[in-house]
Amino acid sequence: GQNIDQPTEMTATEGAIVQINCTYQTSGFNGLFWYQQHAGEAPTFLSYNVLDGLEEKGRFSSFLSRSKGYSYLLLKELQMKDSASYLCAVMDSNYQLIWGAGTKLIIKP
């Protein structure tokens, strides 16, 4: 079967760095997406990786290792507004997104 695993909840301090991991087993791979979702709101796109390596976009970076079925989202200089759920999703061989359950990130002052 297809499976996406990410931690249920993480806590970090304002101004610090946090890494959210995602491991996956899917039928085929056409890229991995990270989305941010504030409570009760729509998910918004953060990043896309299809090749191995690190993609940096401001305070957010995303890493992919296809051989290990592993990705992480790195958030630097954490701000209170970064408190949200972070969703990992893999596009499978049918171009459908398979979603993880999300990681709820709590930022403390």
Add this chain to the structure above:
Amino acid sequence: DGGITQSPKYLFRKEGQNVTLSCEQNLNHDAMYWYRQDPGQGLRLIYYSQIVNDFQKGDIAEGYSVSREKKESFPLTVTSAQKNPTAFYLCASSMTGEAYNEQFFGPGTRLTVL
């Protein structure tokens, strides 16, 4: 402003009633999707459409129906056959349904069946 709208934001229905959730996009996207989100679970695909007048079942289509008569509209009907319809429903669209295409989401409809 281009985007996706869903209405209403909150919806209450009695058990046994059918209800239709609206989804409209003005992004000129070909592909549209309906997801269901429950606490502690990932988004699950209900139905998707890659082109007008065509749609496909997702992983949890039982108890739901859709239509795609216009490019910009993809309404979802939750029928009385859906065993546990209370959930947060998200509509999304993408330029096409193939290859890399970021999905854009509407604000969601929270359906509560009493």
